[in-house]
Amino acid sequence: MTGECRVLRVVGELNFGGTEMRTAELLPRLWAAGVQVHLATLSDRIGPGPLAGVVSRHGGTVTPIPLDFRFAARFLGLLRRLRPDVVHVDCANFSGVLLALAALRGVPVRVAHFRGDDNQHRDLRRRVYRWAFRRLLRVFATDILGVSPSSLAVAYDPRWHDDPRCRVVLNGLDLDRLRHPSQDDLRELIGARPADLVCVSVGRASPEKRRWLLPPILAELQARGVRAHAVLIGPGDDVDDERVRRAAAAVGLAERVHLLGPRDDVGGLLSQANVVVHPSCLEGLPGGVLEPVALGIGTVAADLPGVHFINEHLPGVTIVDTEAAPGQWANAVCVAATYTEQTSASTAAERFARSVFAIDTAVTTHLAIYRRWVSSRPHRPVPPGPPAFSTRGER
CATH class of the missing domain: 3.40.50.2000 (Glycogen Phosphorylase B;)
Incomplete structure (x- = not known):
């Protein structure tokens, strides 16, 4: 099977955490609907991570790209090889950096996903970094999602309701x-x-x-x-x-x-x-x-x-x-x-x-976002790539 829509999902690390588990639970349903999801992780601590097998079983790959001085070149190389229709990033305001790189490579759908309320105290340097990253996000994101209203209000912007790109997308849970x-x-x-x-x-x-x-x-x-x-x-x-x-x-x-x-x-x-x-x-x-x-x-x-x-x-x-x-x-x-x-x-x-947290609701929302910009694009074969996952990271 080849995916009619190709997504690159970026997370901190693919460990047994809430964001990662919710992402893994979506994969079988997205794959069945013709969406191929690849993962990139930013951690140099655990390599591909313990959930890499779930990704590979559903047609994806896991590529660790540690945050070092070679990160931008490696990330752009991954985008060049995968040619994704969607880049979907779960990295708070740092998502703005990744979505700017995705825009540079011409990726049409660029999604920032806020998972936490991000209400911790910051010193001046971190506040400046947050402001700069958020400016990139405002310019380059096509969709801005939050797992709850507060995650958008606190972590992104209290006036998120005024931004048509913003919406609440609840974590779907596989009961x-x-x-x-x-x-x-x-x-x-x-x-x-x-x-x-x-x-x-x-x-x-x-x-x-x-x-x-x-x-x-x-x-x-x-x-x-x-x-x-x-x-x-x-x-x-x-x-x-x-x-x-x-x-x-x-x-x-x-x-x-x-x-x-x-x-x-x-x-x-x-x-x-x-x-x-x-x-x-x-x-x-x-x-x-x-x-x-x-x-x-x-x-x-x-x-x-x-x-x-x-x-x-x-x-x-x-x-x-x-x-x-x-x-x-x-x-x-x-x-x-x-x-x-x-x-x-x-x-x-x-x-x-019967609740809003059922996983089918989350799948429907993800499919609508992913397909909105790519439904008219011709079918493309899966590009050649590395094995299902590699501990060496992107070269």
Whole structure:
């Protein structure tokens, strides 16, 4: 099969993160509709990444292009070889640089996709960089997407409604993937007793995820007579992992904090949780909240616009103040656990299937954007290229 539309999607790295997982879930449906998606990653840390096999199975390639002094030449070389109809970039305001290069090569559809609220403090140098990159984006983007209204308002422009290129494109979630059972019995895996409360948190190890809040929350639950475990799922980081372990040791609960690392059976593990805790203070439309809610697992999350957006469309979210003390988180955990007890997986699935977050909605929107400018172009064969993925990067 050859693609009637060829897309180059650019992400930071193809790891087990929210952006990357949502991108991977779209691939089978886009491929079936005649859209061939190739990936470029900007990381020099993990090469093509653990999701490269998904890309290659659906007709694409993965090309790592580290951000060094040769980046522009390598990226232009990739564009010359692939001849994409669409360049779709998930790199916040830095997308402007990539879309300017794509315009230089004559790519007709140039999409910037904002995935987070990007509300962190910046020094003067970073503010200047952001201003310059955003100017490029305003000039060279044909479409500007956000996973939620707040991701466009905060990360791009508060007046995004006035820009006809802007639209909200929600992350589509593949519920069928989440329903796949895990081979592991989670309680047996972590040594939890039958009556113990199992709190799961899904997300990569980075400071804004605030995973180190889990041990103090467990301590507060312990003070209320609730014996609980924290299970952390997602790509690790030595510094962040050590901070979590120190926090667990400080409250005397090291044996009840479990760092499982990245898993490909997240849905099967989530379905065995009593509650999900998502303490992140920076998100767009958090998959770490949307996934458990889709499965009927009560979820506690910080007070962020993307969290409220999910809560407006689906039940099951208990929101606490971003700066709430561990005791307030513990109270919310008890509320969320009650929701889990009272909600069946089938009821939650029916709600989700009717919601705006169903993956078919996201596929339809992507196809409309990709095909708008290329529907009249003649069919072209797939250009010759490298193997499905290479660890050497673009030369």
